Structures are given as C-alpha cells and as structure tokens.
Amino acid sequence: MPTFNKHERSSIDYYKVRRDLDLLKKKKGYNTELVSLYIPHDRPLSMVVGYLRNELSESSNIKSKSTRKHVMDAITSLIAKLKILPESETGYILFDGFIPRHGPGTEKEENYVIVPPEKVTTFRYHCSSEFLLEPLEEMMRDKGTFGLISIGRKETAIAILHGKKIATVTTLTSGIHGKHRAGGQSQRRFERLIEEAAREFYKRIGEHANQIFGELEELQGIIIGGPGHSKYEFIDGSFLRQEFKDKILATPDTDSDGELGIRRLIQTSEEILKETEFMKEKQLIDKFMGEIARETGMVVYGLHETIESLKNAAVDTLLLSESIKTVHIRRKCGGCGKIDTFNLPRDEAEDKIEEASSGICPECNSGYVSAEIEQVDLIEYMGYTANQMGTDVQILSTDTEEGAMFFATFGGIGGFLRYRYNY
Secondary structure, rough: OOOOOOOOOOOHHHHHHHHHHHHHHHHHHHHEEEEEEEEOOOHHHHHHHHHHHHHHHHHHHOOOOOHHHHHHHHHHHHHHOOOOOOOOOOEEEEEEEEEOOOOOOEEEEEEEEEOOOOOOOOEEEEEEEOOOOHHHHHHHOOOOOOOOOOOOOOOEEEEEEEEEEEEEEEEOOOOOOOOEOOOEEEEHHHHHHHHHHHHHHHHHHHHHHHHHHOOOOOOOEEEEEOOOOOEEEEEEHOOOOHHHHOOOOOOOOOOHHHHHHHHHHHHHOOOOOOOOHHHHHHHHHHHHHHHHHHHOOOEEEEEHHHHHHHOOOEEEEEEEEEEEEEEEEEEEEEOOOOEEEEEEEEEHHHOOOOOOOOOOOOOOOHHHHHHHEEEEHHHHHHHHHHHOOOOOOEEEEEOOOHHHHHHHOOOHHHHHHHOOHHH
C-alpha cells in the first residue's frame, strides 16, 4: 500500500486521518479491551515501550481470561509497532483492540497508527470498551469561526461560518409595518411606534446574537450587513455586547435581509473571508466551472480520464471529493504476472475481492487463486499517484453548495491541467 512522507502534511494526510476517525467512532469492544495510546512529539519511543512493558505485566492480573488475553495481545502488538516506527515531529496516536464481528468469540484484532495533524502534547494510555477519540477530534476540528448577521427591519438571520460549513442558527421576524398613513392617526405618532417596535426588534436580535456568539470558541470576527440603515442602528445601539462590537470586520450593503441575505453577505465579503476553507473551496470550484464554460480544454473530469491524465503528468491540481466511497483494486496473476486494476464501491469490495481471486487468467490460463491482490482507498491511490507526479491535491467537502455540486455532477473527480491533453 502506498505511503506518504509523514512530515509533509498534505490534504491527503488530513483526509486519511478524518477517514480513520470516522471508522474508529463505530468501533465497540467488550469490557475494557480497546487500547488507545497518545504519544507526545518529544517523548522517545523507547520510553513508551518501557511504559507498555510495565502495563503488560500489570494486565496479567485482569480477572477475566478473555479480557486479559485481548489486552495483553493489544499491548504486545503496540510494542512491536513502536519498535519499527521512526520518530515523528507531531508524535503518534495508536489504537489497538479486538472488535466483535457478530458476538462473543468472533472478535478480531484491529490496529491503527495515526500521525496527527498537530503535535501531541500529553501522554495518554487508555483502556476502555471504546477508543479514546476526543483529543484527536479536537485536533481535527476546523479552526476559525465567523459570525454573520443579515439584518433588516422586517427580518434578520444569524449564521455561523465554521470551516467549510455555513449554518443559519436563527431567523427572526419583527412584524413591523411599512410607513403609511392609518385612519385618524398622525404620521408622527405612527412613525414613533415604528421606531419603538424597531428598538424592541434590535433588542431581540442582540439577545440572540450575544447568546450564540458567546457559546463559540475562537470567534475570529463578525460581519453585519443588510439593506438600508438598520445595521448601523443596531450597531450604534447598546444591543450587542462590546466584546462582539470589537470583532465587527465589515458592514456591507446587501440587497436582501434574512436568510437570503446571509448568502449575499458572504458574496460581498469575499476579500475578508478569502483565507477561510469555505471561500477557498468556493473559489476553486468556481474557477473549475469557469474553465468548463469557456471550453478552454484546461480541465479534466471523470474517473478514467482523470487517472490517465494524472499518470501522464498532465494534471497540475487534482480535485477529489471526500465523499468518494470507492476502493482501487490491483490484481497480479500468479502465473504470468499480468496486472489488472479496477475500482469498486467500498461496500461491495469485500465480496468482489473474493470473486477476483477466482477464475482463469486469459493470458496464461492459470487460475487467479495464487494472484496477488491489493486494495487501497481510491482517494489515497490517486493522492499517491499525484504525489509521484508533483501534482497538488485538493480534497473538497460536500458541506458547501459548490462542493456538493462538484460531487453530484462530476462524481467528485477532476482537475486543472498543465497543458491540453488528448485522451
């Protein structure tokens, strides 16, 4: 299976960690048989081996015969791995344990070695019926959050931009009527009532915003926009806490308020948000779609077309959706050495691989029983190929509207070409 330089943290590395994290969340064991090990970047692996040997001795006192055997086997496996691992600039996170397939007696050992995206600072050894994942989840959490308020006198929406996700937290309506004459009521008195209603509405907006933003960690900034002067009336009043006023980055004019206004707010704030993962992904896919619309011939899409272009060093930047659930299979005939490759949906791969080891090779009439069969995640395979060709790789989410469209329309596979390439 292809491997990567552990100190060059690419988007493929991050994808692999997220994929393993999703798998680990589903793993459950019996009793306290699953071992989690967090090793700081500055702790010698030889010291960790010594610690595990002591734990191995202690685990011999576990009363349950099954639990004792599984824990001791897991610790022994971890010691063996640590002896061959190189030093890492960020440390290591290891998981080992016996996961039941159907019921008692069907447990099978699984192990994972993860090079974390950030430095591990605290040593942790943990035995439980589940793997200890909270520290790893914290490392993988998107950093940087922006608060968005699209405000108008009739409707206001408060949203959060976090990583590649936009979530509208609440939408408020005021019930304020437009300025008009009512029977027997002076215009001045009517306008005063409107202003009082507006202040009450701003007060409600402030209460919601103060609560929502107060619960956020690492709030980088707030953008408040909308049509007219409502945004300035809200900001100039005492509705928003001063700590949040100090984080206001811009107050752009938009042609809409409420939830639709949130989209307009983001569009008018591209310069401010340009370093966010959300905006980088949006601009990348917008550029890709622009090349297609202009028929420049400088993009490629589709599985087979992209792989061929990639292998011929024609791809400058490879675009892959993290929602691709495909396995790349490589089969080498044990008789003549003929190599076949094919791709299968992840949930079908296990059954199909058994079929791949049967049948007759058309080249030498030998049975595939002795064939060498390897499988690897398709994203990982294409990322490895890209690394060999000096191609940049961008992993796209489906959290953004653009990312979801890229996956639905192009199967989540495409790229920008270095030169026009004829397939």
